[in-house]
Amino acid sequence: ATSSSKRYNITLLPGDGIGPEVVSVAKNVLTLAGSQQGIEFEFREMPVGGAALDLVGVPLPDETLSVAKQSDAILLGAIGGYKWDNNEKHLKPETGLLQLRAGLGVFANLRPATVLPQLVDSSTLKKEVAEGVDLMVVRELTGGIYFGQPRGFGKNEKGEEIGFNTEVYATYEIDRIARVAFETARKRRGKLCSVDKANVLEASMLWRKRVTMMASHYPDVELTHMYVDNAAMQLIRDPKQFDTIVTNNIFGDILSDEASMLTGSIGMLPSACLGESGPGLFEPIHGSAPDIAGQDKANPLATVLSVAMLLRYGLQEENAARTIENAVLETLNKGFRTGDIFSTGKKLLGCKEIGEEVMKSVGSQE
Amino acid sequence: ATSSSKRYNITLLPGDGIGPEVVSVAKNVLTLAGSQQGIEFEFREMPVGGAALDLVGVPLPDETLSVAKQSDAILLGAIGGYKWDNNEKHLKPETGLLQLRAGLGVFANLRPATVLPQLVDSSTLKKEVAEGVDLMVVRELTGGIYFGQPRGFGKNEKGEEIGFNTEVYATYEIDRIARVAFETARKRRGKLCSVDKANVLEASMLWRKRVTMMASHYPDVELTHMYVDNAAMQLIRDPKQFDTIVTNNIFGDILSDEASMLTGSIGMLPSACLGESGPGLFEPIHGSAPDIAGQDKANPLATVLSVAMLLRYGLQEENAARTIENAVLETLNKGFRTGDIFSTGKKLLGCKEIGEEVMKSVGSQE
Ligand SMILES: CC(C)[C@H](C(=O)O)[C@@H](O)C(=O)O
Numbered sequence: 001a002t003s004s005s006k007r008y009n010i011t012l013l014p015g016d017g018i019g020p021e022v023v024s025v026a027k028n029v030l031t032l033a034g035s036q037q038g039i040e041f042e043f044r045e046m047p048v049g050g051a052a053l054d055l056v057g058v059p060l061p062d063e064t065l066s067v068a069k070q071s072d073a074i075l076l077g078a079i080g081g082y083k084w085d086n087n088e089k090h091l092k093p094e095t096g097l098l099q100l101r102a103g104l105g106v107f108a109n110l111r112p113a114t115v116l117p118q119l120v121d122s123s124t125l126k127k128e129v130a131e132g133v134d135l136m137v138v139r140e141l142t143g144g145i146y147f148g149q150p151r152g153f154g155k156n157e158k159g160e161e162i163g164f165n166t167e168v169y170a171t172y173e174i175d176r177i178a179r180v181a182f183e184t185a186r187k188r189r190g191k192l193c194s195v196d197k198a199n200v201l202e203a204s205m206l207w208r209k210r211v212t213m214m215a216s217h218y219p220d221v222e223l224t225h226m227y228v229d230n231a232a233m234q235l236i237r238d239p240k241q242f243d244t245i246v247t248n249n250i251f252g253d254i255l256s257d258e259a260s261m262l263t264g265s266i267g268m269l270p271s272a273c274l275g276e277s278g279p280g281l282f283e284p285i286h287g288s289a290p291d292i293a294g295q296d297k298a299n300p301l302a303t304v305l306s307v308a309m310l311l312r313y314g315l316q317e318e319n320a321a322r323t324i325e326n327a328v329l330e331t332l333n334k335g336f337r338t339g340d341i342f343s344t345g346k347k348l349l350g351c352k353e354i355g356e357e358v359m360k361s362v363g364s365q366e
Numbered sequence: 367a368t369s370s371s372k373r374y375n376i377t378l379l380p381g382d383g384i385g386p387e388v389v390s391v392a393k394n395v396l397t398l399a400g401s402q403q404g405i406e407f408e409f410r411e412m413p414v415g416g417a418a419l420d421l422v423g424v425p426l427p428d429e430t431l432s433v434a435k436q437s438d439a440i441l442l443g444a445i446g447g448y449k450w451d452n453n454e455k456h457l458k459p460e461t462g463l464l465q466l467r468a469g470l471g472v473f474a475n476l477r478p479a480t481v482l483p484q485l486v487d488s489s490t491l492k493k494e495v496a497e498g499v500d501l502m503v504v505r506e507l508t509g510g511i512y513f514g515q516p517r518g519f520g521k522n523e524k525g526e527e528i529g530f531n532t533e534v535y536a537t538y539e540i541d542r543i544a545r546v547a548f549e550t551a552r553k554r555r556g557k558l559c560s561v562d563k564a565n566v567l568e569a570s571m572l573w574r575k576r577v578t579m580m581a582s583h584y585p586d587v588e589l590t591h592m593y594v595d596n597a598a599m600q601l602i603r604d605p606k607q608f609d610t611i612v613t614n615n616i617f618g619d620i621l622s623d624e625a626s627m628l629t630g631s632i633g634m635l636p637s638a639c640l641g642e643s644g645p646g647l648f649e650p651i652h653g654s655a656p657d658i659a660g661q662d663k664a665n666p667l668a669t670v671l672s673v674a675m676l677l678r679y680g681l682q683e684e685n686a687a688r689t690i691e692n693a694v695l696e697t698l699n700k701g702f703r704t705g706d707i708f709s710t711g712k713k714l715l716g717c718k719e720i721g722e723e724v725m726k727s728v729g730s731q732e
């Protein structure tokens with residue numbers, strides 16, 4: 001490294017199931033792509049989710065959060081597994097993830113759903129419907145019904161047990177996610193579709209009002225509105241109509257997973273969680289896949305592409321991000337596949353092996 | 367009609383857009399299929415939605431609700447249109463629909479999504495994924511975030527505007543929809559999948575607990591649970607894995623529309639809204655399609671099939687229901703299609719004409 005070299009602190013949160021395997025591959029790719037640009041990384045690995053429960057009895061140890069907060073970016077593998085499925089709420093791996101998002105203040109979840117030409121056949125959609133799909137869901141991540149108060153259990157007038165949650169949004173929460181969405185759309189194809197249920201919900205009416213107000217600052221972005229039920233249909237009828245979608249936490253949870261599955265290759269999809277300031281959190285959208293954990297079968301490419309998002313959105317290192325994305329495409333072009341995206345005539349590789357192919361391709365771009 | 371003939375009072379709510387056209391066809395089919403079984407109908411047509419707004423200034427006039435309540439079953443066309451889109455909430459056509467559901471106490475919404483062999487090519491899914499799909503979404507319709515209190519607008523501690531809604535379920539609400547769902551699954555293939563977000567929401571935790579308890583009364587039904595985000599994915603990945611799905615109001619809104627669109631022919635899909643006692647409400651799942659209203663282009667078959675559901679679930683007249691369903695299939699088998707389900711080689715008909723073909727086919731089954 002030269003004296004002009006940059007250094008970043010990266011927190012690695014491998015988590016559960018296949019998390020450690022895919023994070024290990026992605027870490028190596030990040031290190032190599034960085035070194036080509038004179039970037040050095042210092043990694044610190046911390047427990048989260050089930051791994052943290054087993055180790056220290058809570059799904060997000062204080063130290064994990066404080067190390068993460070002090071770093072420049074965070075790479076998460078996956079969390080959860082059968083073992084902890086029946087835990088009480090505060091001892092669920094998922095609770096650790098929600099605490100991490102809230103603790104980091106990462107209110108904007110960027111989830112691309114892209115159908116790569118190499119993988120168009122993986123989609124359950126007809127080829128002509130799937131090919132060319134390239135959309136981005138911008139999901140609000142630290143508000144709404146996931147965090148709204150009051151919540152809990154109680155009794156109604158008749159003395160019957162009730163369970164309740166509050167869907168609530170304040171103007172500042174809507175404004176800041178709208179801003180991220182407009183900025184995102186501006187850098188893409190300039191189309192933003194805001195999804196809500198403003199024909200029924202007050203929280204959605206305020207959402208629509210504020211998003212509409214924000215549009216005046218982005219005259220170059222075309223804003224449309226769609227009800228969530230219609231959006232769930234339109235994603236299947238004609239996904240290519242979408243460029244950028246912005247929506248609340250719970251609708252975003254549902255629609256971004258629906259959009260991912262349209263591509264047929266969720267083992268390929270990364271995500272970024274960003275806040276106002278402070279480090280971003282980057283993770284593959286797939287789960288911890290406990291059934292194939294430790295068998296070197298997992299597809300690490302979603303995590304590798306998450307590292308590309310980490311470089312682009314977390315560290316503003318566009319060159320290294322591009323290098324990694326190109327390497328993934330080249331690896332696919334050479335016919336290498338993991339089991340989840342395998343088709344006849346292609347070359348089946350394990351998690352480590354396909355990682356090595358990506359490394360070769362990164363290396364060859366020097 | 368013989369002295370043993372039965373008489374039913376049916377409330378017709380044609381509503382807006384294509385509503386009147388499709389209801390008119392379905393009414394004729396109902397009359398004919400009924401007469402073959404010695405059933406007579408008395409129809410009373412009442413305004414709802416935009417039509418009621420234009421006529422008397424409210425989306426659900428008191429008289430419409432009271433006539434509906436006193437009848438044996440209600441057939442609704444569709445509501446809404448651009449004209450009323452910017453109305454205040456209490457003057458929206460949608461509000462009339464919600465008031466109607468609440469007023470009738472129809473808490474169970476049955477929404478089949480079936481891919482007919484004749485129309486498998488209409489789906490945007492690959493043929494092997496779409497063919498044979500035959501699922502039923504049982505959606506809770508009068509509770510949850512649609513009706514939960516408190517709701518509205520206010521200020522937070524910092525004085526910022528907020529919009530809020532309450533997702534709330536009481537045990538009795540969950541129990542009664544669970545019962546309908548288990549009964550439905552029992553009459554189908556004996557598989558029930560309950561969809562919730564119990565890893566995050568207290569309202570869903572209570573939902574899961576009560577549905578699980580209800581399962582002990584239905585040992586012949588296989589109960590599974592799925593998170594809503596995963597359900598949105600699985601519907602696309604492999605919709606045939608589902609038989610009956612039960613879920614809350616808002617998740618049901620989203621997932622039932624997603625499931626409908628999988629079939630590619632939402633102009634064919636009926637629905638039923640049922641209460642504990644009192645008349646059921648039957649309607650096609652499609653909207654009012656204002657752009658083709660009054661042009662005799664609408665597909666009336668979803669409304670015709672809604673009339674079959676009205677006979678089966680509303681009046682327990684299984685024979686007449688079957689006659690109508692067979693007539694619709696025969697009409698398709700003869701190659702007749704409206705524009706929305708047209709493909710080359712088929713015969714394109716208008717709304718009235720395809721209605722007449724269904725009538726012929728009903729007649730020929732006498
Ligand atoms: C695990 C769960 C709490 C989480 C969510 O609902 O946000 C997950 O589904 C996701 O989308 O990241």
Ligand SMILES: CC(C)[C@H](C(=O)O)[C@@H](O)C(=O)O
Pocket residue numbers: 199200229460463464619
């Ligand atoms: C029009 C709207 C209020 C309604 C709903 O959300 O229930 C509709 O989408 C439906 O599914 O019947």
